[in-house]
Every structure is written in C-alpha cells, then in structure tokens.
Amino acid sequence: MATDEFEALRALLPADAAQRLSSLRLVDGVATLVLDASGLDARQRVALETGVTKVLEREGDINEVRVAMTADREGGAQAGDPGKLAMPRIIAVGSGKGGVGKSTLSVNLAVALARLGLKVGLVDADIYGPSQARLLGTEDEKPVAHDKRLVPIASRWGVPVLSMAHLTKAGQALAWRGPMAAGALTQLLEAHWEDADVLVVDLPPGTGDVQLTILHKFKPAGAVIVSTPQDLALIDATRAVELFAKGKVPVLGLVENMSGYICPHCGEESDPFGCGGAEAEADRLGIAFLGRIPLDIAIRKQSDAGVPVAAGQGAQADAFAALAARVRDSLEAVAPASGGAA
Numbered sequence: 188m189a190t191d192e193f194e195a196l197r198a199l200l201p202a203d204a205a206q207r208l209s210s211l212r213l214v215d216g217v218a219t220l221v222l223d224a225s226g227l228d229a230r231q232r233v234a235l236e237t238g239v240t241k242v243l244e245r246e247g248d249i250n251e252v253r254v255a256m257t258a259d260r261e262g263g264a265q266a267g268d269p270g271k272l273a274m275p276r277i278i279a280v281g282s283g284k285g286g287v288g289k290s291t292l293s294v295n296l297a298v299a300l301a302r303l304g305l306k307v308g309l310v311d312a313d314i315y316g317p318s319q320a321r322l323l324g325t326e327d328e329k330p331v332a333h334d335k336r337l338v339p340i341a342s343r344w345g346v347p348v349l350s351m352a353h354l355t356k357a358g359q360a361l362a363w364r365g366p367m368a369a370g371a372l373t374q375l376l377e378a379h380w381e382d383a384d385v386l387v388v389d390l391p392p393g394t395g396d397v398q399l400t401i402l403h404k405f406k407p408a409g410a411v412i413v414s415t416p417q418d419l420a421l422i423d424a425t426r427a428v429e430l431f432a433k434g435k436v437p438v439l440g441l442v443e444n445m446s447g448y449i450c451p452h453c454g455e456e457s458d459p460f461g462c463g464g465a466e467a468e469a470d471r472l473g474i475a476f477l478g479r480i481p482l483d484i485a486i487r488k489q490s491d492a493g494v495p496v497a498a499g500q501g502a503q504a505d506a507f508a509a510l511a512a513r514v515r516d517s518l519e520a521v522a523p524a525s526g527g528a529a
C-alpha cells in the first residue's frame with residue numbers, strides 16, 4: 188500500500204486508534220490493522236476495535252476490517268518464570284499416525300473451546316502438511332511482526348491462528364528439517380499470544396524431533412491424542428501416549444475420530460474403521476476417553492471450505508462442544524487458570 192493511501196486511511200481513524208496504530212494493510216478489500224493496546228482493559232479494547240471497524244467499514248473499497256491487538260503485558264498461567272516469555276497453557280494435539288483427523292480435531296476443538304468462553308489461539312506446528320490456514324480460511328494472510336514477534340492472524344471464528352503455511356509458499360514447508368523447522372516453530376509459539384488463555388497446538392503426526400522440541404521447550408499443560416478406531420492407528424496412538432508420558436506432559440485423554448458412519452442416503456450406520464477401539468485402548472492405558480467424532484461428509488466438506496463444523500449448529504457441533512467441555516475440565520484439573528477463572 189502506498190504511503191499516501193496509508194496516511195489517508197490512518198487519518199480516518201479515531202485519534203486514540205491512530206496513536207496506537209502499529210501497522211495497517213489493505214489487500215483485496217480486507218483492511219488488517221495492528222493496534223498497540225498496552226494499558227487498556229478488555230472493555231477499552233473492544234471500544235477501540237469497534238470505533239476503528241465502524242469508520243473503515245464506511246469506505247467503499249473496504250469489505251472487511253480485521254483488528255489485532257498487541258500489548259506489553261504479562262499473562263497466562265505459565266507466567267512467572269523471570270526472563271521467560273509468558274505463555275498461555277498449551278494443549279498439544281497429537282497422533283501416532285498421519286491422516287487420522289488431528290488437524291480437523293485441533294481446529295474444531297479450538298473453536299469449541301472459544302465458544303465455551305475461553306480465549307483460544309491455534310498454532311499449526313505440522314511442518315510437513317500445514318493445514319490450519321485453510322481450515323480457518325486464512326490462506327492468503329501473512330503475519331506482521333511487532334517487537335520482533337509475530338502477531339497471530341485473526342480468523343472469522345474468534346480463534347487467532349499461526350501456521351507454517353502462513354510463513355511459507357505452498358509446498359515449501361515440506362522440505363523443512365531440523366533446526367530450520369525448530370526455529371520457525373519457535374516463532375509461531377513465541378508470537379503475541381499474551382491475550383490467549385489456551386493455545387491449541389496441532390502437532391505433526393508421529394513421535395519425532397519436532398514433537399520432542401515442543402515438549403521440551405514449551406512444556407504443554409496437557410495433550411490430547413487422536414486416533415481412528417482401527418488397531419493399527421491405536422498401536423501408533425499408544426506410542427504418542429508414551430511420548431507425552433516420557434516428557435511428563437499429562438495426557439488429557441484419547442479421542443476416537445471417524446467413529447461410525449451414517450449413510451447420507453439411506454441413514455444406515457456402519458463402522459468402516461470399527462468403533463469403540465479407542466475407548467477400550469484408553470481404558471487399557473489408564474487414560475481418559477474424551478469422546479467420539481463420527482465420520483461425516485459434512486465435516487470434510489466444511490473443513491475444505493474453511494468453515495469449522497464446531498462453529499455451527501447440529502450434531503457435529505454438539506459433539507465438539509462436549510469434547511471441548513471435557514478437555515477444559517481436564518485441563519483445569521492439571522493446570523488451573525491463574526486466578527481460578529477459565
């Protein structure tokens with residue numbers, strides 16, 4: 188955006204917002220602003236955002252206004268370690284095996300937790316197949332930096348997100364290995380998450396270096412393991428449980444995804460991958476069973492369209508709401524929110 192265009196838009200802003208403006212971009216009718224909200228309480232932040240949105244939405248060439256707030260305050264339950272960045276509580280979502288629906292589950296869990304009233308952020312740490320940018324409809328966004336740290340990208344669903352896909356060109360992330368990947372992951376996790384109560388982190392599948400880096404460096408408050416009901420997936424899920432146990436990360440429980448299929452034509456229920464295996468395995472491992480998410484074409488279609496089912500109404504949204512409530516309660520048990528409110 189040209190400087191005069193920037194200044195013209197800036198001049199439209201209420202004076203307090205103009206003073207706090209760190210960056211402003213206008214791309215394809217979407218105005219993205221970053222405001223420094225230091226010293227403001229939640230109500231003042233909302234007032235600031237509303238004021239900005241109102242004036243910019245009146246402009247003919249602006250269809251959407253996205254506002255990100257940054258602030259220099261400490262926050263989160265893991266604050267208090269002097270010299271270390273304050274971090275929200277991290278829920279790591281892992282699976283032993285690829286393709287079991289870990290990313291689908293992570294985004295819907297994040298949205299469902301936000302609907303329960305938590306402030307939730309989502310980090311896509313899946314360097315080999317980042318998908319959260321698409322799942323939240325933010326593929327065309329690039330994060331800006333403030334004070335050398337990335338500012339999470341706002342999504343339509345109230346869950347800000349950062350993904351490896353936001354930092355790379357399509358396909359590039361696949362070639363990332365070792366220190367480069369660890370460096371990029373650190374940037375995503377050490378971004379401006381200070382407003383979040385909880386950070387859902389979508390891990391890559393398996394039990395390799397990236398998972399270990401996150402475990403050791405960022406100490407998740409808890410882990411959710413996703414599996415389909417087949418034996419092979421469950422064997423791998425057991426490995427993921429062991430990885431977290433070794434890293435002393437409490438396992439909040441196991442979720443069975445793609446559990447039971449209801450034919451959209453005849454209504455008959457079938458179990459292409461079996462059913463109930465994860466619950467039995469959770470029982471055997473002595474960990475909680477967090478619930479079942481059915482195999483439903485609506486979940487796949489809505490995911491592809493960047494509209495998480497958990498944001499809507501109906502049986503699938505209810506399934507994710509129930510899952511989120513269990514995850515929230517387990518998290519409270521192992522890592523209560525500071526001040527006791529969640």
Ligand SMILES: Nc1ncnc2c1ncn2[C@@H]1O[C@H](COP(=O)(O)OP(=O)(O)OP(=O)(O)O)[C@@H](O)[C@H]1O
Pocket residue numbers: 282284285286287288289290291292313316318391392444445446480481482483484485486487488490491
């Ligand atoms: N419950 C479900 N019902 C229907 N489709 C689903 C369900 N869960 C996941 N899918 C679909 O399965 C595919 C794989 O899901 P997803 O990408 O979430 O898996 P993943 O475990 O994160 O995979 P990867 O290991 O490759 O990152 C996607 O097309 C997704 O839309």
